[in-house]
Amino acid sequence: MNARLHPSSSPVVQGNSTDRAALVVDDLAKQYATPQGPFTVFDGIHLTVQSGEIVCLLGASGCGKSSLLSTIGGLQPADWGHIYLQGDRIQAPDPRIGLIFQEAALLPWLTVQHNVALGLQLSHMPRLSRPALRSRIDQALLSVGLEKFHRTYPRQLSGGMAQRVAIARTIARDPQLLLMDEPFSAFDAITRLEMQQLLLGIIAQQRCAALLVTHDIDEALLLGDRILLMSRNPGRIYREWVVTTPQPRVRHTEDLMSLRAEIFTALSEVMARSTP
Numbered sequence: 001m002n003a004r005l006h007p008s009s010s011p012v013v014q015g016n017s018t019d020r021a022a023l024v025v026d027d028l029a030k031q032y033a034t035p036q037g038p039f040t041v042f043d044g045i046h047l048t049v050q051s052g053e054i055v056c057l058l059g060a061s062g063c064g065k066s067s068l069l070s071t072i073g074g075l076q077p078a079d080w081g082h083i084y085l086q087g088d089r090i091q092a093p094d095p096r097i098g099l100i101f102q103e104a105a106l107l108p109w110l111t112v113q114h115n116v117a118l119g120l121q122l123s124h125m126p127r128l129s130r131p132a133l134r135s136r137i138d139q140a141l142l143s144v145g146l147e148k149f150h151r152t153y154p155r156q157l158s159g160g161m162a163q164r165v166a167i168a169r170t171i172a173r174d175p176q177l178l179l180m181d182e183p184f185s186a187f188d189a190i191t192r193l194e195m196q197q198l199l200l201g202i203i204a205q206q207r208c209a210a211l212l213v214t215h216d217i218d219e220a221l222l223l224g225d226r227i228l229l230m231s232r233n234p235g236r237i238y239r240e241w242v243v244t245t246p247q248p249r250v251r252h253t254e255d256l257m258s259l260r261a262e263i264f265t266a267l268s269e270v271m272a273r274s275t276p
């Protein structure tokens with residue numbers, strides 16, 4: 001582990017409220033080796049996500065959102081700090097975490113049901129009986145509205161349907177934490193809206209925690225129970241907002257528009273303070 005990168009100004013996360021949190025990130029920092037020397041991509045990151053909560057992570061391009069998400073997901077090691085999932089310290093990919101990216105990454109030679117099954121089989125879960133496997137696949141495909149597409153191949157699906165399969169593949173494992181990196185950014189406005197509604201339904205049903213990286217302030221306003229804004233060089237949590245507007249939310253209501261203006265102002269501040 002490296003020497004401390006920067007002293008953290010945020011409080012160390014402790015205590016009963018965070019013991020119960022699905023995710024606790026405590027003073028996390030990460031450096032990349034570059035030809036110019038070590039580059040601190042993010043530093044002093046503290047955050048918690050409770051079960052059933054959607055936390056959206058906003059920030060300028062290159063501020064380290066994806067790096068933070070993949071570090072929390074165990075895809076790369078942190079250089080400092082700790083990550084706790086339901087109170088357990090984690091340092092590697094954990095089957096209780098589901099990852100969803102912009103690309104659905106389905107295997108083209110497998111049907112929809114076999115893509116979902118593969119997710120279950122690769123997730124180090126205790127071996128499921130055939131009926132249990134079948135039931136999980138059926139339930140997951142029903143949750144994403146693809147119950148009639150078990151035997152369809154990825155090439156026969158639209159982009160939105162393929163992403164629904166990717167979501168089904170993830171939720172079939174019953175994850176306690178969903179980490180999502182720009183999952184809907186490739187879609188047109190209508191598909192995106194449908195996917196956002198789908199996600200809200202899934203989180204409400206499964207009561208898992210969700211941390212969602214997005215560039216889109218409106219998406220964060222529609223989905224987030226809380227919105228975090230990252231600064232850059234190094235990436236830090238600059239501001240946090242609790243979105244109190246109840247679901248279902250409608251775009252452009254007065255309260256959301258005033259929050260939107262506040263977020264824009266804060267985003268302009270962080271961009272003015274740091275170079276890309």
Ligand SMILES: Nc1ncnc2c1ncn2[C@@H]1O[C@H](COP(=O)(O)OP(=O)(O)OP(=O)(O)O)[C@@H](O)[C@H]1O
Binds near residue numbers: 059062064067068
């Ligand atoms: N493996 C790596 N080695 C060196 N530098 C990296 C590596 N991965 C990312 N970076 C750098 O870290 C910074 C943050 O990248 P990251 O992709 O995490 O940002 P981001 O906020 O997700 O950006 P975007 O919103 O554009 O996707 C960038 O300057 C990027 O070039």
